[in-house]
Amino acid sequence: MNKILYILIILFGASCINQAQNLERQKVFADSLFNSENYFDAITEYKRLQFFSEASENYYEINMQIALCYKAGGKYDDAIKYFNLAKLIAKSSEESRKIELQIIRTNILRRTIPEALVLLNKLDITNTNYLDFSTISYWKGWAYLMNDDWEQASNEFEKIDKFHPLKILADGVCNKKYSVGFAKFISFVLPGSGQFYTGNYVSGVFSLGWNILWGYVTINAFMTDRALEGILVGSLLWTRFYRGNFQNAEKFAIKNNNEISNNAYEYLANKYLGEKP
Amino acid sequence: MKRYLKVNLLILSILFSIVAISQLLAQTEKSNIFSDKNRLAFGNYLFCEHDYLRAVDEFSAVLKNSWNDTLQFKIAESYARMQQFNQAYTEFQKLEEKSALNTQGEYEKLRMLFKSENYSRLQKEVEKSKLISSNNYFHLLRLMNSSMLLSNAQLPPKSSFLYLYEEDDKSKIAEFYNWKQNPPYKSPTKAAIMSIIPGLGKIYANEIGDGITSFILTGLFTYLAVNKFEKQQQSSAWLYTAFAAFFYSGNIYGSVAAVQNYNAGIKFNFDNEIKVFINERNQFLPTPKFLCE
Known part of the structure; x- marks a missing residue:
């Protein structure tokens, strides 16, 4: 009888160890899915691990991993939800700061820039080795970059280093960009000049031609006492082409600026080697 | 005394063995997190967390080993909650006739057809x-x-x-x-006929501002064309005639388009109102209840 008892005790102990080993294996499995960028399955396995894990000390890490998977998969709302869950059970201020920074970075990716800036301004950098002023400036700079505000971004990166690569990039974009107001203004003064300024010469020539034609017809009508005709041609044709001229200049300037920004974003996504949100 | 102790020890040993074996079995079951029972529990958890896509995966894995109509129902319901109504319909169809959930499944199939606007x-x-x-x-x-x-x-x-x-x-x-x-629709033909007087068709289609503008523009260009013909200024006269004709035909086309827009708006609002009314009443069908709700 005693022998049976010993066997049972040994088996019971072994099964307890086996369960712990199973959970450990599950974690390794989930991590391998995460490392192979199979984020959908990784989330499933992390959730399974969390569901069966009785030890709540693992929850911080699991929630963090789930959040990172969601972030990598572009599910930013879910990522922020799990970052916040991880934050609730963070054991140290260091861990909390780490999560807060991840939430900010996710907000930058989600393009909720005002939210990211508010959180960056609130970030408490006292009593932590993890964060300093340059980190805050770096992510503020990124927030402005993603908000298409290259000038502010340049100012933030300058606080870190006058020759910071992202400051140089932001300055380059600022210099290349066209002034939308200026393009409109010169088109007010001389129709077609806004199009020339933005490099759309054919459109500029047409715009100038139409305005000269209808301007001539309108003025000629008034000069030869055909006031009604002058009013009609002036209000329906000349103003239509005049208004179209500066609207077009504005449109071209915005389109060119978007192209310049998109080229910079492409560089940031594919070639920039520094830390990204 | 010795015999008494021996009997007590035997009883205690048996009791301990029973407890130990049951614990052992429980631990063994628990340690295999991919067992059907555990997958089912995990699937239910995901379902209640609204993570329906993953819940479907878990339920399907369990269903491969043993048929369960409740699970089949939950898979279909998961698709419905992900707004994949056609897939949900197909899944509800898999419920067997003898199943206790068959009646509810029939209701759900009809609900899916309604939601997919079929x-x-x-x-x-x-x-x-x-x-x-x-x-x-x-x-x-x-x-x-x-x-x-x-x-x-x-x-x-x-x-x-x-x-x-x-x-x-x-x-x-x-x-x-x-x-x-x-239906309070307006007639496009009537709008086109009314547009013989420029702008009237647009006013009929409730676009009063556009109607007045159309009337003034067509009238002015017609006046100028007539005026130029009278003064024998042929080139200007033909130019204004072209403008007048352009505005006049635009007025007819615009009136018909305005009436079509008006009717589409009326139909859209009506359909929307009915859908809201029916959906607020759960399509008039009994709704299933799940443990986590």
């Missing part, structure tokens, strides 16, 4: 449904009648259409019925 098929399926002869046939008829308001189906007489509904709903349904029989 009204003509919904009406056909209600007509041939075996549930039509059950005590709850009025659920189906209410849904079928309501779907008729959203399709081109011929409506039955008003009294037989309305008698199925609850007293509280009758007045609203009667309003929908009247609207469907006599």
Whole structure:
């Protein structure tokens, strides 16, 4: 009888160890899915691990991993939800700061820039080795970059280093960009000049031609006492082409600026080697 | 005394063995997190967390090993909650006739047809449904009648259409019925004919500002064209004639388009109002309840 008892005790102990080993294996499995960028399955396995894990000390890490998977998969709302869950059970201020920074970075990716800036301004950098002023400036700079505000971004990166690569990039974009107001203004003064300024010469020539034609017809009508005709041609044709001229200049300037920004974003996504949100 | 101790020890040993074996079995079951029981528990957890796509994966893995109509129902329901109504319909179809969930499954299939806006098929399926002869046939008829308001189906007489509904709903349904029989549409042909007087067609289509503008512009260009012809200024006269003709034809085309827009707006608002009314009442069908709700 005693022998049976010993066997049972040994088996019971072994099964307890086996369960712990199973959970450990599950974690390794989930991590391998995460490392192979199979984020959908990784989330499933992390959730399974969390569901069966009785030890709540693992929850911080699991929630963090789930959040990172969601972030990598572009599910930013879910990522922020799990970052916040991880934050609730963070054991140290260091861990909390780490999560807060991840939430900010996710907000930058989600393009909720005002939210990211508010959180960056609130970030408490006292009593932590993890964060300093340059980190805050770096992510503020990124927030402005993603908000298409290259000038502010340049100012933030300058606080870190006058020759910071992202400051140089932001300055380059600022210099290349066209002034939308200026393009409109010169088109007010001389129709077609806004199009020339933005490099759309054919459109500029047409715009100038139409305005000269209808301007001539309108003025000629008034000069030869055909006031009604002058009013009609002036209000329906000349103003239509005049208004179209500066609207077009504005449109071209915005389109060119978007192209310049998109080229910079492409560089940031594919070639920039520094830390990204 | 010694014998007494020996008996007690034996009883204690047996009791301990029972407890230990049951614990051992439980631990073994628990340690395999991919067992059917554990996958089911995990799937239910995911379902309650609204993570339906993953829940479907777990339920499907369990279903591969043993058939369970509740799980099949939950898979279908998961698809429905992900707004994949066609897939949900296919999954509800897999419920066997003898299943206790078959009746609810039939209701859900009809609900899916309604949600996927497949009204003509919904009406056909209600007509041939075996549930039509059950005590709850009025659920189906209410849904079928309501779907008729959203399709081109011929409506039955008003009294037989309305008698199925609850007293509280009758007045609203009667309003929908009247609207469907006599929709307040405007006629594009009438708008085109009215546009002989420039702008009048647009005013008919409730675009008063555009109508007045159209009248003034066409009138002015016509006046200028006539004026130029009288003064023998042929080139200017033809230019203004072209402008007048352009505005005049634009006025006719614009009036017809305005009436079509007006009618589309009326239809869109009407359909929307009916859908909101029906969805607020869960398509008049009994709804399933899950443990986490």
